Amino acid sequence: MDYKYKIIENGNVMKKDWGKWLARIAMATLMLMSTIGAAWAADYRPLVGRWQRTDGGYVIEIRQVATDGAMEAGYFNPRPINVSRANASIFKEHIKVDVELRDAGYPGSTYTLLYDPDKDALLGFYYQAVQKQNFDVVFVRMK
Numbered sequence: 001m002d003y004k005y006k007i008i009e010n011g012n013v014m015k016k017d018w019g020k021w022l023a024r025i026a027m028a029t030l031m032l033m034s035t036i037g038a039a040w041a042a043d044y045r046p047l048v049g050r051w052q053r054t055d056g057g058y059v060i061e062i063r064q065v066a067t068d069g070a071m072e073a074g075y076f077n078p079r080p081i082n083v084s085r086a087n088a089s090i091f092k093e094h095i096k097v098d099v100e101l102r103d104a105g106y107p108g109s110t111y112t113l114l115y116d117p118d119k120d121a122l123l124g125f126y127y128q129a130v131q132k133q134n135f136d137v138v139f140v141r142m143k
Contacts, residue, residue, distance in 0.1 A: 042067075042069070042088070042089075042090050042095065044065035044067075044069065044071075044088045044095060045065070046095070046115060046117060046120075047062045047065050047071070047088055047095065047097060047115060048062050048063065048064065048065065049061075049062060049141050049142070050062075050141070050142040051122055051139035051140065051141055051142065052139060052140060052142050053137055053138070053139050054137075054138045054139070054140060055137070055138075057076075057077065057078050058075070058076070058077050059075070059076040059077075059078075059142070060073060060074070060075055060097075060099060060111070060122070060139060061073060061074040061075075061076070062086075062097075065088050069087045069088040069089050070086075070087055071086035071087055071088055071097070071099075072086070073086035073099060075099065075101055081101050081103045081106055082101065082102055082103040082106070083099060083100070083101060084100045084101065084102035084108075085098070085099070085100040086098070086099045086100070091114065094114045094115060094116075095114065095115040096112070096113070096114055096115075097111065097112075097113040097114075097115065097122060097124075098110065098111070098112055098113075099111040099113075105130065106129070107129045107130065108129045109126065109127060109128055109129040109130070110126070110127045110129075111124065111125075111126050111127075111137070112124045112125055112127070113137075113139065119140075120140070120141050121138055121139060121140050121141070122138070122139040123137075123138050123139075124136075124137060125137060
């Protein structure tokens, strides 16, 4: 008997269809990974929207956040400023937002913000790269 191509199931010898068997295992594995990934993925949906800094007309627009935290974002003062990097992550059970600006007058200035769901606000600091100073900042959702 060639066990490479046949299996015994309920006392019967059956020809094994390896292609279907492997496909079923692959599908079950993908379904399990998808379920686990969805359960572990952070919910970044509250970040999507336009956020205005309380001390001026500065606006962060978060258009989309992927499950890995990669953000599609814009920054306006009031004209558009290039966002070189934007991402979300989880920090001590809070959603954290990091935005880096690289443009004229913004040589690597950064925002490091935490989302406060009770206030629906982004709180944190702004590192002004030209002055090499940090400033406390608050962004509120624009209605």
